[in-house]
Amino acid sequence: MELQQMRYVIAVAETNSFTRAAERCLVVQSALSHQIARLERELGAKLFERTSRRVRLTPAGVAFLPAARQCLDAAERAVAEVAAAVGEVRGRLTVGLIPTVAAVDLASVLRDFRQRYPEVRIDLRVGASEELVEQLKQGVVEVAFLGLPTTARLEGVNARELARDRLVAVVAPDHPLAAKQTVSLRRLSSEVFVDLPAKTAGRIQSDQAFTAAGLTRDVAFEVTTAYLISRLVEKGLAVAMLPSAYAPQLTGVTTVDVTDAPARVEYVIWSRFDRTPAANAFLALLDIYASHAGSQE
Known part of the structure; x- marks a missing residue:
């Protein structure tokens, strides 16, 4: 064979x-x-x-x-x-990421990594946070960038918190809320929403916030990428909530601060065991080491 x-x-x-x-x-x-x-x-x-x-x-x-x-x-x-063993880093590096990564300029990190280690082939896999956690545990990805509700806890992986952020409302430029400086969850609850699929980490943070406020909302559209969310909002089909740090990347829409907005935490996670030389080199470039005292296990 x-x-x-x-x-x-x-x-x-x-x-x-x-x-x-x-x-x-x-x-x-x-x-x-x-x-x-x-x-x-x-x-x-x-x-x-x-x-x-x-x-x-x-x-x-x-x-x-x-x-x-x-x-x-x-x-x-x-x-x-x-x-x-002879001082070269090569092979393949598989990195998972959510579509709304904002705490790290991943393109710049990958540029620097490629300049240092041109023999490494890089595979980027976009997915939902909970899927990426399982893929890392299974060895499908080696490093992943996630966004989770503040109530979530990671287990079975090494993790470093990168940033905390609040969600903002995203509306069409001609929407009545576009002229507002702030909006409340109660006011937003009367709108039609586009959001990520139910039970995904990116959706849960918003669902929890509305539930905690005793509110319900109509999520008429479920899509898997922030790009599609913004395009549906731009056409006036719905409103949305996305991380404020990611909002500057959006075009054709207007963002409004939410007074009682839900929060999310961005993490980078990596395997607790058996990392490849390429993965170790990537983590070192991010100044992250598995033995770092601030990591979660």
């Missing part, structure tokens, strides 16, 4: 196509198909069901895929560890 065969299997599984997988792996399709057939003979089981319309994993392929990914990750990790 060869690592290249595993790469081919993963490529086919992710593209659902031998043709696209061959293009991704920069080989001719016949060579890729031959190597997968060799692997299937060695395993004694078919990994893919092939029809004229589609390619999909068999139950054996579903069982094989996670182990294949782990083998490739281990191989990449071995190469990175050897490079680190």
Whole structure:
């Protein structure tokens, strides 16, 4: 069994196509198909069901895929560890982030990181805070930037609080509230809202604030990105609440301070165990170390 065969299997599984997988792996399709057939003979089981319309994993392929990914990750990790032993940092760094990161200028941090460690390939994954925590625990991401309600507590990871922020109301420029300097939750409760999906950390902080004030609101639109939130607000379909530190990045909308606004805390989190050299280098650039006294566990 060869690592290249595993790469081919993963490529086919992710593209659902031998043709696209061959293009991704920069080989001719016949060579890729031959190597997968060799692997299937060695395993004694078919990994893919092939029809004229589609390619999909068999139950054996579903069982094989996670182990294949782990083998490739281990191989990449071995190469990175050897490079680190001779003073080089290379390999892959996977960073998770929420769409509204504001406490850190992540683009500038990544620019500096790339200048220092040009051999590291960087994978950015955008998601909800609670998803990123689980992905970090599972080893899918190595470092993540989150935004959580002040009532939340992180467990099973190392964490550093980066900043605390309050939410502001976001309205269309011609909305009646746009001319106000401040607005209350009670006044906002009469508006139609666009917000993040229910039960996500970014939504919970607002839901808790309205509930604590004895108020209800109509969330007519649920979307997964701050960009879409601002676009729906711009068109006058709804109002929203977003972090004040993120608000300067918005265009086409107006922000209004909320007198009894909910708050959120931004964190950077990282694994308590088994970090790659690239992850350690990234944390060092942020001046964060796993042994730092201010980290949460």
